[in-house]
Amino acid sequence: MFKVPPVPASRLPALLRAMPKAELHIHIEGSLEPELIFALAQRNGVPLPYASVEELRRAYAFTNLQSFLDIYYAGASVLLHEQDFYDMARAYLARAVADHVAHAEIFFDPQTHTARGVPIETVINGLHRACEDARTELGISATLILCFLRHLSEESAFETLEQAQPLLDKIVGVGLDSSEVGHPPEKFARVFARCRELGLHLVAHAGEEGPPAYIWSALDVLKVERIDHGVQAVHDALLMQRLAQDRIALTVCPLSNQKLQVFPNLADHNLGKLLDAGLAATVNSDDPAYFGGYINENFTQVFAATGLTARNAYQLAWNSFEASFASSADKRNWEHQLKEVFERCYEHDD
Numbered sequence: 608m609f610k611v612p613p614v615p616a617s618r619l620p621a622l623l624r625a626m627p628k629a630e631l632h633i634h635i636e637g638s639l640e641p642e643l644i645f646a647l648a649q650r651n652g653v654p655l656p657y658a659s660v661e662e663l664r665r666a667y668a669f670t671n672l673q674s675f676l677d678i679y680y681a682g683a684s685v686l687l688h689e690q691d692f693y694d695m696a697r698a699y700l701a702r703a704v705a706d707h708v709a710h711a712e713i714f715f716d717p718q719t720h721t722a723r724g725v726p727i728e729t730v731i732n733g734l735h736r737a738c739e740d741a742r743t744e745l746g747i748s749a750t751l752i753l754c755f756l757r758h759l760s761e762e763s764a765f766e767t768l769e770q771a772q773p774l775l776d777k778i779v780g781v782g783l784d785s786s787e788v789g790h791p792p793e794k795f796a797r798v799f800a801r802c803r804e805l806g807l808h809l810v811a812h813a814g815e816e817g818p819p820a821y822i823w824s825a826l827d828v829l830k831v832e833r834i835d836h837g838v839q840a841v842h843d844a845l846l847m848q849r850l851a852q853d854r855i856a857l858t859v860c861p862l863s864n865q866k867l868q869v870f871p872n873l874a875d876h877n878l879g880k881l882l883d884a885g886l887a888a889t890v891n892s893d894d895p896a897y898f899g900g901y902i903n904e905n906f907t908q909v910f911a912a913t914g915l916t917a918r919n920a921y922q923l924a925w926n927s928f929e930a931s932f933a934s935s936a937d938k939r940n941w942e943h944q945l946k947e948v949f950e951r952c953y954e955h956d957d
């Protein structure tokens with residue numbers, strides 16, 4: 608790997624913002640800004656229990672995963688038509704381009720929408736069209752990962768997979784999200800086995816609030832290729848070894864962890880520990896509209912709070928490309944661009 612010389616602390620935030628990166632943990636419903644929720648509510652004639660954008664923004668003062676999920680599902684209620692899903696994804700992708708995201712693997716929760724009577728093809732076609740248009744119009748690569756809601760049954764996950772079957776060419780993989788504690792990965796063993804047979808990539812949220820045991824079963828029972836969050840792995844030395852040896856990427860979301868009280872003080876975040884242990888950690892935004900920042904905010908704030916270095920920055924961006932489900936050719940191309948941005952940064956040295 609490229610040997611990264613030190614960068615003065617004053618220049619680090621600019622470098623973090625400018626470096627190309629992949630975003631591997633973004634829930635598209637969690638990118639819905641209050642302004643867009645209001646615009647879509649008006650367009651679709653959906654009444655909202657908030658009088659103004661400001662009032663809705665103030666309601667974002669949740670304190671844990673469950674109270675966040677309650678408002679998250681309320682926000683999603685304005686999404687009814689294919690164009691709504693398109694507009695939501697387009698808004699995120701434009702924001703991601705501004706943060707120098709070269710590639711995004713976007714999570715979506717079909718059950719949140721099908722439960723309200725929105726057909727799954729409305730959801731997938733709208734999101735997929737936004738990804739296709741963004742490639743040509745914005746120059747960003749973007750793919751979709753269908754997530755099963757883990758607080759629902761495995762039977763419901765199977766129904767969702769069945770509905771998605773004719774559209775599987777529009778997604779690259781499946782994931783597992785929503786309330787973690789009490790819903791261990793093994794609850795979804797059979798549906799993940801089926802998805803594996805279908806040739807889909809597999810990821811799962813594990814070890815956000817849940818114990819290391821959930822990470823073990825995500826790996827050994829579900830056979831996932833990446834762990835979403837995974838920060839609780841530090842409590843299990845054997846698991847840390849396994850994650851490092853097998854180069855299992857963790858999609859870490861610092862501002863989400865802070866907001867949901869996993870690390871109430873960002874200075875205590877263990878991202879540096881994960882990197883020091885040789886784990887393929889990455890930085891991502893999770894639900895940026897709700898957690899106070901898109902990917903660059905996550906980078907700059909966690910670096911400022913924990914004193915991570917330029918070498919860590921390079922490693923995190925490189926990990927994000929390596930851990931993506933993009934082609935090898937695309938990965939090499941982005942990693943080359945990453946190296947160029949770092950080299951240019953040193954050319955300005957006196």
Ligand SMILES: [Zn+2]
Pocket residue numbers: 632634784812835893
């Ligand atoms: Zn998440």
